[in-house]
Amino acid sequence: MSEDWRKEFDEERDRLNETVLSSDHLGIKRFFALDTQAYADGALDVMTKELMGLASSMVLRCDDCIDYHIARCFEKGVTREQFYEAFNVALIVGGSIVIPHLRRAASRMEELFGG
Numbered sequence: 001m002s003e004d005w006r007k008e009f010d011e012e013r014d015r016l017n018e019t020v021l022s023s024d025h026l027g028i029k030r031f032f033a034l035d036t037q038a039y040a041d042g043a044l045d046v047m048t049k050e051l052m053g054l055a056s057s058m059v060l061r062c063d064d065c066i067d068y069h070i071a072r073c074f075e076k077g078v079t080r081e082q083f084y085e086a087f088n089v090a091l092i093v094g095g096s097i098v099i100p101h102l103r104r105a106a107s108r109m110e111e112l113f114g115g
Contacts, residue, residue: 005067005108005111006071006112009067009068009071010071013064013068017032020032039053046076047073047076047077047078050069050072050073050076050078051069051078051082051086053065053068053069053072054066054070054073054083054086054090054105055086055087055089055090056090057069058087058090058091058094058098058101058102058105059093059094059098061094061097061098063101063104066101066104066105066108067108070083070105070108070109070112071112073086074109074112074113080109080113083105083106083109084106087102087105087106090102
């Protein structure tokens with residue numbers, strides 16, 4: 001991806017979401033709405049929820065989801081140390097199969113911090 005991979009990622013995600021949502025399928029629209037609502041402030045703040053989403057995405061080995069949550073976590077002010085704590089939780093829960101996704105997640109995170 002380009003230097004600002006977030007912009008490219010967000011544009012592609014928005015375009016593809018529009019394709020899916022233009023079907024006007026009620027079940028799909030409801031699921032997308034639930035997903036959005038799940039990450040809103042509540043008893044847990046948005047940053048915590050995004051870190052949970054990141055760890056879950058790493059365990060499930062979804063690179064698109066990892067990219068999404070890395071970007072959102074960064075926007076919410078997650079520090080390198082907090083990212084690595086979430087990476088560690090994902091590794092413990094998912095085991096060694098998570099390592100390739102951990103590498104890519106760390107690389108994406110470091111790009112955002114300019115490292």
